[in-house]
Amino acid sequence: MSTELFGKESVFTETGKNFLAAIIASSEDAIITKDLDGIITSWNEGAHRIFGYQAEEMVGQSIRRLIPEELQHEEDAILAKLRAGERIRHFETTRVRKNGERFPISVTISPVKDDSGVIVGASKIARDITERRRAEENRFRLAAIVDSADDAIISKDLNGIVTSWNKGAQRLFGYLEEEMIGQPILRLIPEELQYEEKEILEKLHAGEKVEHYETTRLSKNGDLLQVSITISPIRNDAGKVIGASKIARDISGRKKMEFLLVQAEKLAATGRMAAAIAHEINNPLASVLNLIFLARQSSASREEIQEYLGTAESELERVSHIARQTLGYYRDNASPCEVHLHDLVQNVLSVYRTRLQSHNIVLETTFNDLRRIKVRPGEMIQVLSNVISNAMDAMPLGGSMSITVAPTKKVDRDGVQITVRDTGGGIPREHLDKVFEPFFTTKGNLGTGIGLWVANQLVQRHHGQISISSSTEPGASGTTVSIYLPFGSFEGTTAKPNGAQRDN
Incomplete structure (x- = not known):
């Protein structure tokens, strides 16, 4: 007998038939034969696994x-x-298992001929494509999500060549898909920042992920975008890294708002400083x-006049000292320089000294920062002024404040920590998570609600961390603000800011 399988006619010896039988028995696919009335004449183990029926069934x-009943017409056509x-x-098409479950299947059916070439039946190879269909559905679903996303979603190979480009990327950068597929991702990066791509590719080669990296990119019309x-x-099936997916979100609006809020708080801080200076x-x-x-x-004698003028000269020197401090505050042009942090603390305290005395606040300071640290003095004065002013506001009826400046060590970097403690009423637990949010205040009409938010932004610019812990327990109430600043923040390091923390 000759049998037409896989589209070719072959004549099998006994050995060949045995070999074919072994292949059929071990196949993962269902291999079934039937006559021209659709009656099954053979049923392999693969058919048992896929459909659930034994051969004798x-x-x-x-x-x-x-x-399925509604697809019976397919058999007539076949x-x-x-x-x-x-x-x-x-x-x-769709077929039904023994347990009644419907599932997708791919079938290839070939006619079976006898020795004279007359068609006497058919061989059928059936493959369960449930997993393939599920994967396709997931892929289509993912493609729809990617295509409809507001964010730019881009993929590239390990040479930085763009391999996919969604509509969000078109909206953000202005390039059509056909303009970017096959082009280097460097097309989107300003020339002075192109070194970033080399660092990113090195991380990708090492299998690392880059998360929420804020930088600047270039649109088709030449606009710079904050993203x-x-x-x-x-990775491929073997786990080897073959490319990268990139999600880019436009944060230009957020950055602009942050800048405006910082400027607003600087004006407010300037006003507070001006009022304090005017009082001093x-x-x-x-x-x-x-x-x-x-x-x-x-009636004044010459000696008395000299004494009066000497005292007046001392008072004017005091005014001059305050003016010099004020000029140091205003002239900060964001140029970092090395300072002892305790000097900045003392500058702020000299402005608030009278207010501390009038509020009956006992001040205790401990300075142990022997090593200078590079900071932007004006910004740090603003941070310290805000934190110290908040501590004073928390003790309208008096209390005690301690300020400590000392070296410290975090997980990976040495630095300096400033700790400001007060014995005020404390911050309720439910408010602690909100103290660094813009416009949140516990002072009612007395506060702007952006002081600590701006302080946090400025500390982050120094790659530092600000944290707050507080208690409202009677007899043990108070708030502690800790500011950590690492050494070497402005010496070419790429450390990412840790941000703010709240502790109870």
Whole structure:
């Protein structure tokens, strides 16, 4: 007998038939034969695994047992083609298992001929494509999500060549898909930042992920965009990294708002400093006026006049000292320089000294920062002024404040920690998670609600961390603010800011 399988006619020896039988028995696919009436004549182990029926349950039964009622017409069409000698290749349809479960299947059906070439039946190879269909559905679903995402979602190979480009990327960068596929990702990176791509590719080669990296990119029309990007390695079936997926989000609006809020808080801080300075200057100026009045009296002796003028000179020197501090605050042009942090603390305290005394606040300071640290002095004065002012506001009826500046060591970097403690009423537990949010305040109309938020932004610019712990327990209430600043923040390091923390 000659049998037409896989589209070719072959004549088998006994050994060949045994070999074919072994292949059929071990096949993962269902291999079934039937006559031209659709009655099953053979049923392999693969058919048992896929459909659930044993061979003795199906041999002699109609193939229609496996076909849903609404698809029975397919068998009529299949038999008609077989009788005409046609082969059916990779026909995808639905069949039914023994347990009633419907599942997708791909079938290839070939006519079986006798020795005289007459078609007497058919061989059928059926493959369960449930997993393939599920994978396709997931892929289509993912493709729809990617295509409809507001964010730019881009994939590239390990040479930085773009391999996919969604509509979000088109909206963000202005390039059409056909303009970017096959082009280097460097097209989107400003020339002065192109070194970033080399660092990113090195991380990807090592299998690392880059998360929420904020940088600048270039649109088609030449506009610079502030973006936050997350880049993940793409691996093949063997686990080898073959490319990367990149999600880019436009944060230009957020950055602009942050800048405006920082500027607003700087103005507010300047106003607070100006009011405090005016108060500090007013006292010595009043003394100078009184001393001049006394010196002009005709009854004053030469020695008394000299004493009055000497005291007036001291008071004017005090005014000059405050003015020099003020100029140091205003002239900060974001140029970092090496300072002892305790000097900045003392500068702020000198402005608030009278206020501390009038509020009956006892101040204790401990300075142990022997090593200088590179910071932007004006920004750190603003941070310290805000934190110290908050501590004073928390103790309207008096209390104690301690300020400590000391070296510290985090997990990977040495630095300096400033700790400000007060014995005020404390911050309720439910508010601790909100203290660094913009516009949140516990002071009512007395606060702007962006002081600590701006302080956190400025500390992050120094790659540092600010944290708050507080208690409202009677007799043990108070708040502690800790500011950590690492050494070497402005010496070419790429450490990422840790941000703010709240502890109870």
